[in-house]
Amino acid sequence: MGFKTLGSKKVNGGYINEHKADAALKELYLSNYLNIEKYILANHGTKEDAKDIYQEAFLVYWRNMKLGKFSTFHSNSISGYLLQIAKNKWIDILRREKRMNFVPLDEESQLYDLSEDLNEEEKDYIDIVKKHYDELGEPCKTLLKLFYFHKESMKEIAKFFSWTDATAKNNKYRCLQRLRDKVTDL
Amino acid sequence: MSEETAVNELISIERYLNNEMSEEELTGFEYKLQNVAGFREKVRKVQLILLGISESVFGEQMNVFHAELENHHSQKEKVFVSEKWAILVTVILLLGIGIWFLLPKSFSGNSLYTDYFKPDPGLLTLMSPEQDRYGFERAMVDFKNGEYNKALLVWHEQLEQNPANDTLIYFVGAAYQAIGKYDRAQIYLQEIAGNEKSVFYRDANWFLGLLKVRSAQNDEAIRRLYISEYEKAEELIGRLTR
Numbered sequence: 001m002g003f004k005t006l007g008s009k010k011v012n013g014g015y016i017n018e019h020k021a022d023a024a025l026k027e028l029y030l031s032n033y034l035n036i037e038k039y040i041l042a043n044h045g046t047k048e049d050a051k052d053i054y055q056e057a058f059l060v061y062w063r064n065m066k067l068g069k070f071s072t073f074h075s076n077s078i079s080g081y082l083l084q085i086a087k088n089k090w091i092d093i094l095r096r097e098k099r100m101n102f103v104p105l106d107e108e109s110q111l112y113d114l115s116e117d118l119n120e121e122e123k124d125y126i127d128i129v130k131k132h133y134d135e136l137g138e139p140c141k142t143l144l145k146l147f148y149f150h151k152e153s154m155k156e157i158a159k160f161f162s163w164t165d166a167t168a169k170n171n172k173y174r175c176l177q178r179l180r181d182k183v184t185d186l
Numbered sequence: 187m188s189e190e191t192a193v194n195e196l197i198s199i200e201r202y203l204n205n206e207m208s209e210e211e212l213t214g215f216e217y218k219l220q221n222v223a224g225f226r227e228k229v230r231k232v233q234l235i236l237l238g239i240s241e242s243v244f245g246e247q248m249n250v251f252h253a254e255l256e257n258h259h260s261q262k263e264k265v266f267v268s269e270k271w272a273i274l275v276t277v278i279l280l281l282g283i284g285i286w287f288l289l290p291k292s293f294s295g296n297s298l299y300t301d302y303f304k305p306d307p308g309l310l311t312l313m314s315p316e317q318d319r320y321g322f323e324r325a326m327v328d329f330k331n332g333e334y335n336k337a338l339l340v341w342h343e344q345l346e347q348n349p350a351n352d353t354l355i356y357f358v359g360a361a362y363q364a365i366g367k368y369d370r371a372q373i374y375l376q377e378i379a380g381n382e383k384s385v386f387y388r389d390a391n392w393f394l395g396l397l398k399v400r401s402a403q404n405d406e407a408i409r410r411l412y413i414s415e416y417e418k419a420e421e422l423i424g425r426l427t428r
Contacts, residue, residue, distance in 0.1 A: 029251040030310070031319065055248050062244055066237060122234055129238025130245070148236055149243040173193045180196065180235055 029058060032079050036086045043090060053093075057085035063118070125183075132182040140175035147172055199232045258310045275420055279408055282427025299400035302422055305332075305364040306357070306389060326357070334361040352378055356386040363393055372397050379410065392416045399426065 033054055040050035061082055118126070133141065139161060146152040146160065158168035201207050202215050219226050308330040325340035338361045345354045359374030375397070378390035395410030404426050411419040 025247075026251050026254075029248065030255055033252075033255055051252060055245070055252070058248060059241065059244070063237070063241065066240065118234075122230075125231065125234050126238040126241060129235050130242040133239050133242045144239050145243045148239045173196055174189075176235070177189065177193050177196055179239070180192070180232070183231075183235060 025062070028078060032058075032082050035079065036083060039083070039087060040090055043094065045090065049090070049093075053086050053089050054082075056089055057082050060085050067118070129179070129183055132179055136175070136179055136182075139171070140178060143168075143172055143175050144179070195228075196232065199229050200236075202229065203233055203236070254310075275412055275423060278420075278423055278427055279412060282408060282423065283405060295399050295402040295404075298422070298425060299396055302399070302418060303363075303393075303396050306360040306393070308357075309353075322354075329357065329361060332364075334365045337361050352381060352384040352386060356384070356390055359390065360393065363397065368397055368400065379413075388414045388416070392419065395419070395422075 033050075036054045036057070037047065037050040040053055041047070045053070061078065133144070136144070143157060143161070146157050147154070152160075154165055154168045154172070157163075157172070158165045161168065161171075163171065198211075198215065202212070207215060219229065308326050321340055322344060325337040328334075328340075329337040338358060341354050341358050341361070345351065345358060348354060355374050356378045359371050359378065362368075362374065363371035372394065375390045375394040378384050378386050379394045381387060381390075384390070391410045392414035395407050395414055398404070398407035398410055399422070408423050408426060411423055
């Protein structure tokens with residue numbers, strides 16, 4: 001199996017730069033929430049449940065997009081896809097908690113391929129990474145966030161921290177290695 | 187493995203994942219992937235670490251997005267203060283109705299209407315790329331800019347396709363009210379003011395209540411204002427019953 005690129009600007013295909021991607025994601029997040037909240041509230045859930053379920057669903061979408069699962073970016077299909085993930089997750093919870101009489105999924109909402117590129121072990125590994133990243137401390141956290149999430153150049157990062165370009169680059173790898181060690185040490 | 191070796195390995199893996207390797211480098215790297223035990227897993231784990239960093243930051247970002255949503259909703263949701271407020275309003279309501287029949291009217295409904303009416307501020311516009319939604323939101327921008335007739339043109343067309351859409355019905359009513367076409371506004375607002383399931387139920391009752399104030403139908407006005415639970419409803423009911 002070949003590795004799909006990750007962390008580069010090529011991953012999403014459609015985006016020119018990550019700031020536009022941020023704005024598009026925000027728009028997508030805001031415009032799809034109410035639909036899912038409505039479903040959760042109509043099926044014994046609270047607003048807090050709706051938020052949790054929606055964020056889980058949105059993360060699945062975002063992760064698959066990062067892993068290059070989607071080649072196109074049509075908002076209609078994304079809305080349906082998010083709704084289906086959210087419904088499935090909520091139905092799982094209802095079944096687990098034995099809260100009955102939920103609104104069943106209709107045929108249309110079963111149209112999307114919900115398979116994920118990551119197996120359970122890999123998802124657990126990512127959760128461990130997230131935990132250690134959150135505890136990494138500064139300046140590593142900000143440095144890695146600027147580079148890997150916001151796609152800032154090393155030059156910009158160097159300016160941000162008042163470092164030389166070379167120091168910024170070295171520190172980035174040291175921080176990444178520190179995170180890698182923490183995760184591996186488990 | 188020394189820190190330097192580990193960092194060099196990391197640099198190499200990242201260059202591979204980012205497609206930054208030369209042909210020669212790539213050949214060597216892929217050979218290692220095929221033939222060195224555990225190397226493929228190492229590469230996958232680095233990929234997962236990079237994904238994990240982004241996911242962690244994205245989780246924070248989703249909370250920021252959500253705070254924006256909640257902030258917007260809290261502007262739309264009018265807070266029902268307490269049971270005391272409900273009792274107080276009921277008492278005022280009953281007293282008011284009694285006093286209303288005993289005392290001459292000392293105010294003009296029209297001036298009270300002017301004092302309290304401010305057009306609905308509209309919804310947060312997101313400019314969704316979906317055609318219908320884009321049209322709605324484009325019109326919402328017009329609505330918020332006070333170009334109510336322009337908004338009405340679009341929303342009326344959309345209403346033909348979605349005659350039961352409470353958002354459209356409500357904002358068509360709100361637009362008519364803003365341009366002073368009160369009879370038409372009332373027709374649309376009445377529909378939503380009677381629909382408890384609509385998120386615009388309270389708003390519609392507030393604006394319909396104001397229209398009733400304007401036409402001096404005070405009993406009905408008080409009922410509608412009470413349902414609205416708007417902050418200013420208590421004050422206005424007080425003035426109506428004074």
